[in-house]
Every structure is written in structure tokens, then in C-alpha cells.
Amino acid sequence: MDLFTGKYAIYIGPSYAAAAIVFAWLTIDTLVRARSWRRKAEALQAQKDGKDPA
Amino acid sequence: MFLANPQRFMSFSKWAAPIFGVLAVGMLGIGFTLGFTVPDDYQQGQTVRLLFLHPQVSFVSMMAYAAMGVSAFFGVVFRHLLADAAARAAAPIGAGFTFLALLTGAFWGRPMWGTWWEWTDPRIMSELVLFLFFLGYMALLSAVDDEAKATRAANILAMVGLPNLAVVHFSVYWWNSLHQGSSITTTIMAWFHSLSGGGQADKPGLAPVYVAPFVLSFFGLACLFAALWLVRIRSEVWRRKAQALAVQAAGKA
Secondary structure: OOOOOOOOOHHHHHHHHHHHHHHHHHHHHHHHHHHHHHHHHHHHHHHHHOOOOO | HHHHHHHHHHHHHHHHHHHHHHHHHHHHHHHHHHHOOOOOOOEHHHHHHHHHOOOHHHHHHHHHHHHHHHHHHHHHHHHHHHHHHHHHHHHHHHHHHHHHHHHHHHHHHHHHHOOOOOOOOHHHHHHHHHHHHHHHHHHHHOOOOOHHHHHHHHHHHHHOOHHHHHHHHHHHHHHOOOOOOOHHHHHHHHHHHOOOOOOOOOOOOOHHHHHHHHHHHHHHHHHHHHHHHHHHHHHHHHHHHHHHHHHHHHHHH
């Protein structure tokens, strides 16, 4: 595999690195946010139903 | 319309989002690996590796805006809460993809055109306007305290930006541009043409050795967008449910 070598590596490497960072950030932010709101909603629903949220 | 019902959407997206996620990882893994093993282009040399990233993120940025704009339209016209959630969910993902389109375009432009950025280029400017529409949408949502008013204002802004998609796509044909013509549609059409046994298409598109990584990375990124979008819409549904339950609990206290 021809990874990050040659005279154009300074253009190719940062492009793929930036893409990896943005995709990782989008994925982590999306999953963390979803989990957090789901837990809050479930805890409030359990509270409303008179159950122990734990 | 099947997915307009929140319960049906939640049960559909529960299995659809992970499937899109797995497809994205698989296709991107194979697509990018192939992209780094194909031979250099006779003209562009090694920078041809950016062919498997830049056109794809650019096209998905437009898909994301179309998803946001159409959802905003349904939110404004039919006052559908799930449509509002869908528009809100598409904005940060679209902004991320558009940022990458501009950044990778600059990294490709420098060795090929001799410049990182060209203020008079219609494709670059219309893509920048797309990015500003995403930022403007998110800024409006967070600037107004009343969520219903903020959503309505932001949705109207998203609808105003929809014609810019045509400008982004056709800018290279309507005006003089450093940018080349459409890569994605030409390549995908040529690929389907060859798959259906139609022989050589009118516009041949890419050299055959580049087609597989090009197509795989495009569908991989489209699946990544779909997976992230579905999970973010689910997150919005839970957020609204939590807020409604919190208000109910506060009313009882």
C-alpha cells in the first residue's frame, strides 16, 4: 500500500487525516448524544410510572 | 410517509441505523484500501488518491443539505415534529461533510491548480455558501430561546438555501471554473451502464481501475451519512420525550 509517501504526501495525508478526525468526531458525538437522551427519557419515564430508574 | 409515524420510525431506525453503519465501515474499508493500491494517474500522479475522498464528501454534503431542506419543508408546511427533528439532525453532519469538501478541495487544488483557494471560482464559492447555510441554520436554532420559533425560522432558512444545490451542481457548466465537471454522476451512470451490459457509455467517466474504489467510497460515505442521520433523529425524538416528561414532572411537583 502506498500510504503517505512521495512528493504529494503533504496533500494526501492531511486530507485523509482530517476526514478521519471529522468522521470520528461525528460518530462519537452522535452516539454519546443519543445514549444520553435515551437514558434521560427512560429515567423520566420510569419516574413517571413510579418505578426505580436504576 | 410510512416513516412519518414516530413509533414506526423508531422501530425501523433501530435496525436500519446499525445496518447502514456496518455497510459504511465495510465499503469504506475496502474502498479506501483499493484507493491506496491503484496505480498513480498518468497526469495527476499520486494525488489521484484524493479522487476517492473529495468528490464523495462533496456529493454527500449536497445530499445532506437536500435531506435537511426537504425535511425543513415538511416541517414548515405540515408542522410535522419528526420532519423538524430530521432537519435538525442533518445539519451538523452536513456541516462536517461540507467542511471536508472545502478542505480536501484546497489540498487537491494546491498541487493541481497551483492555488489553495480561488475566490472567483463558482464551484468553490457555492460550496462555501452551502457551508454557511449549515452554520446559519445551527446558529438560528441556538440563538432563539423559543424552540418552536427557532425551528420555524431555521427551517425557512434551510428552504431558502435549497436552490443553491443546483448552483453547486451546475456551476461548473454555467460559468468558467477551474473545477472539473461532475465526477460522481458521470462515473455512477457509466458504471450502471456497464453493469447492465450496455457497453461503453457516452461519457466514459473514470479509467476502469479507479471505478471500484470510487464507487465503494461513495456508497460507503452515503451509508455513513444515513447511519449518523438516523441515530441523530432518534436522539432528537428522545430529547423531545425527555423534555415533555420533565415538564409533566415539574407540573405535578
